[in-house]
Amino acid sequence: MAQAVHQLDDGAWVSVNDRRVVNVSDLWRLSDHEFCSCSVADVLVEGFVEVGVDYPTVDVRFAGQCIACGAEGVSGWVPVGRIDPEDDDRFRPVANADAIISPRPTA
Ligand SMILES: [Zn+2]
Numbered sequence: 730m731a732q733a734v735h736q737l738d739d740g741a742w743v744s745v746n747d748r749r750v751v752n753v754s755d756l757w758r759l760s761d762h763e764f765c766s767c768s769v770a771d772v773l774v775e776g777f778v779e780v781g782v783d784y785p786t787v788d789v790r791f792a793g794q795c796i797a798c799g800a801e802g803v804s805g806w807v808p809v810g811r812i813d814p815e816d817d818d819r820f821r822p823v824a825n826a827d828a829i830i831s832p833r834p835t836a
Pocket residue numbers: 765766767770771795796797798799800
């Protein structure tokens with residue numbers, strides 16, 4: 730099934746099927762990542778660089794800065810939620826304010 734997944738407003742929002750579902754205002758905790766040398770990085774997200782869908786998972790790459798060590802960069806692919814095919818393809822975000830997210834390995 731084709732899903733329309735975009736970034737909007739210069740990377741400020743992720744849009745899924747013409748609904749704005751995730752914005753950049755969050756601090757994301759990453760584990761098992763290559764963003765910086767911290768074991769768990771607290772990354773302030775500044776903008777989405779790429780969005781993609783590996784149905785039903787929606788992934789993004791974002792630019793940001795780790796507030797623990799100050800490293801800036803672009804993340805690997807990080808899952809931000811999934812599309813629920815049993816509920817009219819609604820987007821279900823991961824609770825990234827509290828969760829520690831493990832980016833997918835960039836194969
Ligand atoms: Zn760091």
